[in-house]
Structures are given as structure tokens and as C-alpha cells.
Amino acid sequence: MKCKNVEKNILDFIEGKTKEKEKIREHLEKCSKCRNLYNDFLLILDNSNKITMPSYDENFWKERIKYIKEKKLPNFKLKPLIVNISLCIIFLLTFLFTRTYNSNLKKSISAAKIEIINYELPFTEEEIIQNLEYINEEEVEKIIDVILKGF
Amino acid sequence: MIDEKRFEEYYLTYANKIYGLAFRLLNDHNDALDIVQESFFRAYKKKNSFKGLSKFSTYLYRIAVNLSYDFLRKKSKIKKIENLNYENFPFYSNKRNFEDCIRCDDIAEQIEKEVDNLTEKQKIVFILKTYEEFTYQEIANILKSRIGTVKATYFQSLQKIRENLKKKGVIKNEM
Numbered sequence: 001m002k003c004k005n006v007e008k009n010i011l012d013f014i015e016g017k018t019k020e021k022e023k024i025r026e027h028l029e030k031c032s033k034c035r036n037l038y039n040d041f042l043l044i045l046d047n048s049n050k051i052t053m054p055s056y057d058e059n060f061w062k063e064r065i066k067y068i069k070e071k072k073l074p075n076f077k078l079k080p081l082i083v084n085i086s087l088c089i090i091f092l093l094t095f096l097f098t099r100t101y102n103s104n105l106k107k108s109i110s111a112a113k114i115e116i117i118n119y120e121l122p123f124t125e126e127e128i129i130q131n132l133e134y135i136n137e138e139e140v141e142k143i144i145d146v147i148l149k150g151f
Numbered sequence: 152m153i154d155e156k157r158f159e160e161y162y163l164t165y166a167n168k169i170y171g172l173a174f175r176l177l178n179d180h181n182d183a184l185d186i187v188q189e190s191f192f193r194a195y196k197k198k199n200s201f202k203g204l205s206k207f208s209t210y211l212y213r214i215a216v217n218l219s220y221d222f223l224r225k226k227s228k229i230k231k232i233e234n235l236n237y238e239n240f241p242f243y244s245n246k247r248n249f250e251d252c253i254r255c256d257d258i259a260e261q262i263e264k265e266v267d268n269l270t271e272k273q274k275i276v277f278i279l280k281t282y283e284e285f286t287y288q289e290i291a292n293i294l295k296s297r298i299g300t301v302k303a304t305y306f307q308s309l310q311k312i313r314e315n316l317k318k319k320g321v322i323k324n325e326m
């Protein structure tokens with residue numbers, strides 16, 4: 001067996017999972033380069049197992065499971081943002097709606113904009129207000145996107 | 152399909168494992184706790200679509216790995232933490248058994264540092280294989296990768312640790 005093949009199989013050999021055990025063993029007896037590789041890997045793996053993984057006790061985790069099971073609340077920092085966005089939308093819609101009575105040209109432009117908003121927003125403004133608690137970050141981003149695009 | 156009771160069992164079985172994995176990757180225990188929380192939250196939402204424990208744990212680890220990666224990417228501009236941050240971590244036990252080996256303590260610590268110096272991919276494969284004792288196939292499933300790639304990455308990670316330990320004189324450099 002050549003060094004290259006030994007190298008290729010050395011990890012399986014260490015785990016005792018290779019069919020060519022004898023051939024590799026023979027090679028290791030003769031070849032100091034592969035023997036060093038084997039010894040070094042063994043040393044690294046043996047000592048890696050001695051590194052303790054940090055852990056918490058069961059009570060700590062039991063305490064936290066309720067946060068997973070309860071519906072996850074949106075980030076509190078986002079709440080005022082959502083309120084502001086919904087107020088903005090209401091204001092803009094009202095503004096555009098009033099403007100549509102001013103002139104025919106303005107009317108058609110504004111109507112088009114309202115259509116864009118109503119078409120692309122994942123929620124109506126009533127829904128936004130009613131469901132403030134349940135809107136997540138992604139949806140807020142979508143709303144902001146639409147607002148930026150529209151105006 | 153996983154019911155509430157079973158989900159709790161799985162949670163208690165895997166919380167520490169996912170935590171340990173995320174802690175190794177992120178070097179911060181608050182960040183690691185966030186990863187645990189988010190991973191289980193996502194698994195909980197999907198709990199009705201799992202057929203068994205193996206699918207559940209694969210999904211859980213995949214989510215945890217992906218979230219950790221995302222986290223690292225976002226944080227990559229912030230300077231790399233040199234050492235594991237154990238100081239403000241009250242539950243960490245630093246006790247190790249090295250009665251049988253005088254220099255092991257030293258070597259184990261050196262190895263720990265070198266694991267930290269691996270690339271993200273190498274690190275995750277090394278952790279899953281060595282600490283979590285997954286098979287190559289299981290790691291391939293978690294990472295959506297091929298068994299050959301996982302094996303090669305694991306070999307590379309060991310080689311890299313070995314080379315760096317040689318440079319530092321922890322391992323004898325005999326040729």
C-alpha cells in the first residue's frame with residue numbers, strides 16, 4: 001500500500017472502520033511519515049474529547065421552553081415603527097384620496113398609486129392596526145419597501 | 152408528527168447540544184442561547200411535519216448551523232474574538248481529567264485554540280464529528296453536502312490543527 005492510500009484511509013483506520021486494517025498496519029510499521037500522521041491525529045482526537053462542552057442544567061432549559069411554545073412576540077423595538085408606518089399609510093391614503101378630487105390628471109395618478117399600495121401591501125391598514133402583535137420583521141420590511149417604491 | 156410531550160423531550164435532549172455547537176461557533180453564550188431559542192422555535196412551528204427523531208434532529212442542527220453562519224457573516228466585520236469567553240459564563244465547568252497525562256491539559260487547550268482558527272466549514276465539521284460524534288452521513292445530511300466532501304473537510308481540519316500544533320512545538324516535528 002502506498003502512503004497516499006494510507007493517508008486516505010487513516011481516519012477510517014483510527015475509527016476501526018476500514019477493511020484494509022492489516023495492510024495499513026503493515027505500512028505504518030515500515031513508514032515513519034505515515035506513522036507520525038497516525039500518532040498526531042490520534043493525539044489530537046484523544047485530547048479533543050477531553051474538552052468539556054459548556055452546558056446548562058435541565059431546569060434552566062425547562063424554564064425557557066415556554067418562550068418557544070408561546071407565540072413569539074415581535075421585537076418590541078419594532079412596535080412604534082409599525083404604528084408609525086400604519087399612521088403614515090393612513091395619512092397618505094387620506095391625502096391622496098382628497099387630492100383625487102382636485103384635478104383629473106392628479107386623480108388618475110393618485111388612484112394609480114392607491115392601487116399599487118392596495119395591491120402590494122400584505123395587510124390593509126386596519127389589519128395592520130388590529131394585528132400589530134403578529135407582524136414580524138420581514139413583513140415590516142415588505143411594507144417599507146412598498147412605501148418607498150410607491151412614493 | 153411530534154406531539155407537545157415529545158417535543159419537550161427532544162428539546163431537553165438537544166438544547167445543550169445545540170447550545171454547545173453554537174457556543175463553539177460564536178464564542179458567546181448569549182448569542183448561542185439566541186440560536187437555541189430560534190432553532191427550536193422554528194422546529195416547533197414545523198413539528199407536525201417530522202416523521203421521527205432523526206429527521207427532527209437533522210433539521211434542528213441544520214437550522215442552528217445556518218443561523219450561526221448568518222450570525223457570523225453579520226458579525227464578520229467586528230474583530231475576531233481571540234479566546235473563548237468563559238469569564239462571564241457561570242455554568243461552565245472547566246474541570247478536566249488528566250491524571251493519566253501530564254501535558255494533556257496543555258495540549259487540549261492548544262487544540263481548542265486551533266479549532267477556533269479553522270475555517271467556518273472545517274470548524275463545523277470538526278465539531279459535529281469530534282464533539283457531537285455524528286457520522287459522516289449525518290453531517291452530510293445536516294450540511295446538505297456530500298459524504299466525500301465532509302470526509303475531506305474533516306481530514307483538512309485535522310491536518311490544519313496538526314500543522315499549527317507543529318509550528319508551536321506542541322507536536323514534535325520529526326521527519
Ligand SMILES: [Zn+2]
Nearest residue numbers: 003031033034
Ligand atoms: Zn507512508
